[in-house]
Amino acid sequence: MVDSSGTDTPLQEAGDDTIIWGQESDGRFRIGSAYKVAVEWLQENNHGDAAEGNHTKWISAWKWPGPNRLRHFLWLCLHNRLMTNSERKRRNFGDTDTCEFCKSGPEMTEHVIRICPLAAQVWQRLGLIETPLTHGLNFAGWMATNLKKEGTNLLFGVAAWLLWRRRNDWIFEKKFQESEILVHRIRAWAAVIKQAQDNNRQLLVDTTGDKTRQELAWQPPPADWIVINSDGSVKHPNSAAAAGGLLRNHLGRCVGAFVTNLGSCSITRAEIVGALTGLQLAWDQGHRKVLIHIDSTAALAILTGKDRDSRRYHNLTRRFQNLLQRNWEVHLSHSYRECNKAADYLANKAHGFSLGTHSFDISDSGLKFWILYDTMGITQDRLI
Ligand SMILES: [Zn+2]
Structure with a gap:
């Protein structure tokens, strides 16, 4: 953990302009x-x-x-x-x-x-x-x-x-x-x-009780890895469903974004489609070390086969499992919606597109705003 080379810093190999923190196994700065x-x-x-x-x-x-x-x-x-x-x-x-x-x-x-x-x-x-x-x-x-x-x-x-x-x-x-x-x-x-x-x-003033306050912020992946954040969105009264997501590197730079208009379906299906589309895009772009952060615990349970309900999404989960079995490293994990502002933005934008999946312009100013927001690590408090 500690630099023994005699230089004047406790930070080892951390001189790059990276935002990864080397002192914790998960790369989070504490x-x-x-x-x-x-x-x-x-x-x-x-x-x-x-x-x-x-x-x-x-x-x-x-x-x-x-x-x-x-x-x-x-x-x-x-x-x-x-x-x-x-x-x-x-x-x-x-x-x-x-x-x-x-x-x-x-x-x-x-x-x-x-x-x-x-x-x-x-x-x-x-x-x-x-x-x-x-x-x-x-x-x-x-x-x-x-x-x-x-x-x-x-x-x-x-x-x-x-x-x-x-x-x-x-x-x-x-x-x-x-x-x-x-x-x-x-x-x-x-x-x-x-x-x-x-x-x-x-938020802190408004709430009482003994819930624990957690600070949540988007986390960049380690160097050489790509992180996929995806999200689903359903708008009532017509259950208009859409998904969106993006791929970012360890510097927080976006290397690809997509939007999918799904017509009408459940929020869980929209979340699953978002994750699947993101994973496919990562493969197509040639990334071989990939993290996927999914904010829906229901979608995550289905995709990892831990939910009996998964039969209903059989086609999607099979495609997802087939992708996972290719020759690459993929880690799935849950992240809170508060850490996922850019994906949330894309899922909302997706409603305005025609049916199907479209690549999204990564120079869009709204997307750039939320990417920078995520990259700064601006925290949202959640009482858990
Ligand atoms: Zn100069």
Whole structure:
């Protein structure tokens, strides 16, 4: 669990721009495990000064008021751990360390977030320019100060994350977002996160009893894996049924989406069709390590043969079982609807299509909104 190579971080092999957390077997980021590992490592290695610095960095990320997954990202920033060109070159993954946007210096974490003219434009438009309070501070100090600053700290953290994503969107999708538009997005996302937090607080106030509160958020698959999220939807009074779903990689990027209009049928059938269509698409696209998250426990029980009712869906389950027996790794599991916002969106959209299955445009702005929502790990509370 603990890095023994003598570098200054408790995170092993986690320097990529991935959102997988290496300290838990399921890859989920948990504050508790991260803090425990950090503290243990510091104690074992007896790094008094480093401990002080790392403690400050830790607290800055940990106390930041946004979603956990973004805290993890901010923690990586504070430790200069983003997979930038400099980092790639250092590891012999690339041959240039130059920032390909401004070409004015090596692309390091500080360059991406603070120094690059592209970042400076955004800070200026957001009104978060250097103040006497931050001027002259080193990168970690500058970040820590901004992450603590009441009133603008949420905006600051979201901006840092979206600045990093803008670069990645350019690299992976060759789409560049102008700073003016990015600034609107940053403000909008800070507002969405705030709203989700207020809703959760409201939910807690409204309910009584001894139910346990669980925070639920979409989980990315491990590297090299694809996760399928599918969902069914039935609208009354005509029982108009539809399904939809999408395939995402470990970075949360969508690699395929579909919608199916089923005419009229039960919600369980719609859920099963959604899972089946997603699985078929994953196979057709050549993925061989696949997780399927299904939010309907009834559909899951039928697909895994644990429900006697499965005879009614014999044709569908047989097709599903045939697919499973091919030469690939597939894991089925249950996930709560709250973790499945993008699939929920697609299932609703599917009603507007003609009968049958259609591939869905992954650049659709509504879909992109819910994908980013899921990717940020914005939590919904559920009382279980
Ligand atoms: Zn630059």
